[in-house]
Amino acid sequence: MAESGSRATGDVLTQRLGYLLKHVQARLAEESARALEPFGVSGRELAVLAVLGEDRPISQLEGAGKLGVDRTTMVALVDRLERDGLVERRRSELDRRKNVVALTERGEDLLRRAEDARRRMEREFLAPLGGAEAEWFLRALRLLLADDSR
Amino acid sequence: MAESGSRATGDVLTQRLGYLLKHVQARLAEESARALEPFGVSGRELAVLAVLGEDRPISQLEGAGKLGVDRTTMVALVDRLERDGLVERRRSELDRRKNVVALTERGEDLLRRAEDARRRMEREFLAPLGGAEAEWFLRALRLLLADDSR
DNA sequence: TATTGTTATACTCTATAACTATA
DNA sequence: TATAGTTATAGAGTATAACAATA
Numbered sequence A, B: 001m002a003e004s005g006s007r008a009t010g011d012v013l014t015q016r017l018g019y020l021l022k023h024v025q026a027r028l029a030e031e032s033a034r035a036l037e038p039f040g041v042s043g044r045e046l047a048v049l050a051v052l053g054e055d056r057p058i059s060q061l062e063g064a065g066k067l068g069v070d071r072t073t074m075v076a077l078v079d080r081l082e083r084d085g086l087v088e089r090r091r092s093e094l095d096r097r098k099n100v101v102a103l104t105e106r107g108e109d110l111l112r113r114a115e116d117a118r119r120r121m122e123r124e125f126l127a128p129l130g131g132a133e134a135e136w137f138l139r140a141l142r143l144l145l146a147d148d149s150r
Numbered sequence C: 001t002a003t004t005g006t007t008a009t010a011c012t013c014t015a016t017a018a019c020t021a022t023a
Numbered sequence D: 001t002a003t004a005g006t007t008a009t010a011g012a013g014t015a016t017a018a019c020a021a022t023a
Helices: A017-039 A043-052 A060-067 A071-083 A105-129 A131-146 B017-039 B043-052 B060-067 B071-083 B105-125 B131-146
Strands: A087-091 A099-103 B087-091 B099-103
Touching: A017 A043, A017 A105, A017 B017, A017 B043, A017 B105, A017 B131, A043 A060, A043 A071, A043 A099, A043 A105, A043 B017, A060 A071, A060 A099, A071 A087, A099 A105, A105 A131, A105 B017, A105 B131, A131 B017, A131 B131, B017 B043, B017 B105, B043 B060, B043 B071, B043 B099, B043 B105, B060 B071, B060 B099, B071 B087, B099 B105
Parallel strands: none
Antiparallel strands: A087 A099, B087 B099
16 A cells, blocks of 8 residues: 555444554555665665574575565565675575575674664654553554464 | 464564564454455455445545545456446446446445444454454554555 | 655456366 | 476556546
8 A cells, every 4th residue: 555645534443453454554655665765775674684594594484474474475575684794595504405594794683783773763653552551452463463363 | 365374473563663564454354355255255355345435426536546546456356246236337427438337326325334343353353352442453554554655 | 955745557466257278 | 396486477456548428
C-alpha cells in the first residue's frame, strides 16, 4: 500500500480493526522508508540483517523461519544483501546443503547505524501515544501475535 | 503476506514495531478471510460495501478517497461487486462524468450479515487483551492514524 | 483545460513447482 | 527418500500513463 493519502475517513472505516491495522502499518512503512533511505536498505532487509547478526551464524532456512518468510523469498533477500556486500554466504562444513550467512564488517556497521535510526523513527511514530502507553501498545501487539489459538 | 507460519521469533523481531504491525495485520487478514468466506467477499470488498452503503450515494472517486485507494483500483473493486450483483453503477444526472454506486438489495443484505460476522471475528481476535484494553488498543490505532504530521 | 471513469501496462511481493546437490 | 538452496513462473495488489466522455 502506498495510497494512504486521504485522511477523510468516515466512521465505518475507523471502526474497523482491519482498516486501522492496515493503514497504520502503511503509514509506518512510509516513515520507515524515509528513515532508512540514507542507508540503502529497506525495513525488511534491515530485519534480515538483525536476525542474521543476532548471535551465532544461522542458515538461510533458519533465518527464513525466524522471519516468517518463505525460503524462496529468503534467497532473493540474501541475494540483495550479498550484492551490496553486507552479508556473505558460505557453505556449512557440517552439512554442505546449507548456506551459513554471516554479516560482513560493512554489514555489522550498517546494522548498528540503521538500527539506531529505526529506533528513533519508531519512538517518534509512537509519540502521539505518550511514553507509557507506547510501551503498552507494543505489549498488546506482542500479545496478539503470541496467541496461538490460530 | 501469507507466510506467518513460524512463531519462533527471536527478540530482535518482537522488539520491532514494523515486524509486529505487519504480522499482527497478516494474522488478522487470515482470520478475516476465514470469517467472511461464507459470504463470498473479501475484507476489502466488505469495506467498500460499508462505505458505499454508509448514507447518501457517492461517486466512485469519492468512495476511493474515503477508502484511501487509487481510482483505478476502485474500478476493479466496483467491477467485482457489480458482477456479483451487490452494487449498481448509474450515471449521475447532475454530473454525467460521475458514476453513482448504490447497493442492491442483495448488497444491503449481505452487508448486514457479513458485518455481524466481521464484528464477531474482531472481538474474538482482540480477546487476549481483555475488554477494556481492546477498546484502548483501537483508540491507540486511531490516534496513530489521525496524527497528520506525516 | 480539468475531472471521472476506464484500459493497458508494469512493478512489487509472495507462493508453488520443479530442479540440483547433498544427506 | 528427505532437505537446503535455487530458478522459473504465476498470482495478488497497486500505481502510472494514456484515452474517452463530460464539465
